[in-house]
Amino acid sequence: MRTLYVRIVLTFMAIAFVSGIVGVLLTSLYYEDQMKSINERKILDMGQSISRLYEKEPAINLDAYLQGIAELGFQIYAVDDRGEGKAYGAPFKHGKLDNATIQAVLGGEIYHGMKEENARLKLVSFFENSIRNTVGIPLSTQEGSVALFVRPDLEKQIGEIRVIVAVLLGFTFVTSLVLIVVLTRYIVKPLNVLKQATQRIVQGKFDVDLESSRGRKDEIGELARHFAHMARSVGQLDRMRQDFVANVSHEFQSPLTSIQGFARTMLDKEATPEQSEQYLEIIERESKRLSALSKQLLKLAALEQEDQKLQYVAFRLDEQIREILITLEWQWAEKKLNLELDLPEVTVSADSNLLHEVWLNLLANAIHYTESGGTIGVSIREEERSLVVEISDTGIGIEESELSQVFERFHKADKARNRASSGSGLGLSIVSIIVSLHGGTVEARSKVGKGSTFAVRLPR
Structure with missing residues (x-):
């Protein structure tokens, strides 16, 4: 070859x-x-x-x-x-x-x-x-x-003169061949480096060293820079894949272990009727958690499909948010939370079902992480080129160092304080993807002990 x-x-x-x-x-x-x-x-x-x-x-x-x-x-x-x-x-x-x-x-x-x-x-x-x-x-x-x-x-x-011209042409041709042989190595060398880098990536090693080629100002240097960027992205995706698999396994393993243990105790007739009833309630709760986690994973997979198409319809955004608040009434009423609403009449064209998921996740989080007697605020305001929906709470807040990661899969901002012990860490990831599909952005602002605000910005 x-x-x-x-x-x-x-x-x-x-x-x-x-x-x-x-x-x-x-x-x-x-x-x-x-x-x-x-x-x-x-x-x-x-x-x-x-x-x-x-x-x-x-x-x-x-x-x-x-x-x-x-x-x-x-x-x-x-x-x-x-x-x-x-x-x-x-x-x-x-x-x-x-x-x-x-x-x-x-x-x-x-x-x-x-x-x-x-x-x-x-x-x-x-x-x-x-x-x-x-x-x-x-x-x-x-x-x-x-x-x-x-x-x-x-x-x-x-x-x-004929001899001189012949010698001149001969030496010129030989010199050209020598220069071709030597300089071609200079051209091919960075490509060999790229070849070795691809072999490392195939082996699962993404820490490729292309510094010698990336310093060039020509097309090969540009190729090396893009390749290094690609290697970092692939490495990051591989780590995300590994973390995703590990997190999914962990999230499934915990409730399955509980279900298996309590079921075994009941089958061995070692529990009293009262304990059996309590164990059955735990099994039911963990089963629901598994079911919810499975649904969220399926939702993520569906949202990330390349051929995902939104079903745009015109609807009243303020009415959709009010309906979700009514659906969650038993939760915020049980904790005696105060609602501060600023919902002017606004009609939008978007995928109604997907945006329903966004407001449901954000409001459920706000209710869950706000202590009894706290306040939840929901507002809609129109800007020149966008529509902004803000959902705020007076809950426990999020560390500033964690804000940039709250939309990552399975990320739980307060692992030390068990802030999301009952959550899967997928809700905000789903929110981020849905908003991105609509061409919008979502950002989080928070102070520990004072609460959090999530602002969803959608194009007009």
């Missing part, structure tokens, strides 16, 4: 190779379109200059003259009218001229060998050491006409 490192290196190598080929093709097109005719014109001018110089001094020995010109950096092939040819300078490696071409030049025509179509790249044909790749011009001598085929000797004229 190829690693990402190998894939990136091979990709960069392929890019370099393809770039080289495309560069050669484009350069060849540029040469053919812009430089080929210019180059052929230069060679033609040189050949004609060679011809004119000789024709000014026809007494010069042609053989010696052409040999001298060749030594200046040219390849020359001369053919007389008898068909005898001789090469001067570096030999032509391949190619042959047909008799018709030679006769045409002897007759006074110009041979444009460098302009002829070639199946090869035009850029490559420029360097072709072939007698066909020449310019043919006629030369008049005392012995008769001579056809001169001339081309520059590139080996002599730019041989060193």
